[in-house]
Amino acid sequence: MNSIMTDLHTDHENFVKLIKLLEKLLDKFEHDDDAPDLHLMLDIIDYVERYPDLIHHPKEDLIFTVYLNKSQDIPKVIEQLQLDHEEFPKMRQEIHQLLEGFILDVGLYPRKAFSNKVRAYLQRQLDHLNTEENALFPHIIETLSDDDWNEIATKMPEANDPLFGERVSDRYKSLLNQLIS
Numbered sequence: 001m002n003s004i005m006t007d008l009h010t011d012h013e014n015f016v017k018l019i020k021l022l023e024k025l026l027d028k029f030e031h032d033d034d035a036p037d038l039h040l041m042l043d044i045i046d047y048v049e050r051y052p053d054l055i056h057h058p059k060e061d062l063i064f065t066v067y068l069n070k071s072q073d074i075p076k077v078i079e080q081l082q083l084d085h086e087e088f089p090k091m092r093q094e095i096h097q098l099l100e101g102f103i104l105d106v107g108l109y110p111r112k113a114f115s116n117k118v119r120a121y122l123q124r125q126l127d128h129l130n131t132e133e134n135a136l137f138p139h140i141i142e143t144l145s146d147d148d149w150n151e152i153a154t155k156m157p158e159a160n161d162p163l164f165g166e167r168v169s170d171r172y173k174s175l176l177n178q179l180i181s
């Protein structure tokens with residue numbers, strides 16, 4: 001597998017770790033009256049804005065475009081994935097705002113409704129990356145040539161992953177500790 005696809009696959013593995021941690025935090029949030037770790041949840045959502053939404057999905061969109069120029073085999077799958085890429089930031093933004101409401105204690109939003117909303121978002125993220133891994137990436141790997149990958153590489157946004165990359169941003173150090181503990 002070429003390095004671009006390997007990186008995307010590694011991102012997916014990392015996102016699954018975050019999804020699992022957020023699900024655990026939601027369990028606490030739903031059932032525990034003690035102050036849940038809202039700041040940790042906010043760090044996760046903040047990271048989603050900075051890396052998956054800003055870097056990972058645009059990288060995939062670029063690859064999808066090159067793939068679609070060569071093959072129209074599975075247009076419905078790609079259509080749904082592109083729609084997800086468009087809608088994820090809106091869903092994430094709403095969750096971000098609700099979380100800040102809980103942190104400032106100004107939200108009258110019910111905890112359970114919030115939790116359901118986040119769980120629906122996480123499930124869609126999981127479905128999304130599983131579809132990419134199982135229903136699309138094998139077609140992409142089979143279809144694109146070395147020249148295509150070279151062209152894609154010149155257009156790729158180059159960015160350090162601030163949580164799982166070589167340089168961990170100060171903001172995410174406690175989040176990373178939670179993930180590896």
Ligand SMILES: [Fe+2]
Pocket residue numbers: 057060081085128132
């Ligand atoms: Fe994606």
Ligand SMILES: [Fe+2]
Pocket residue numbers: 008012056060129132
């Ligand atoms: Fe992805």
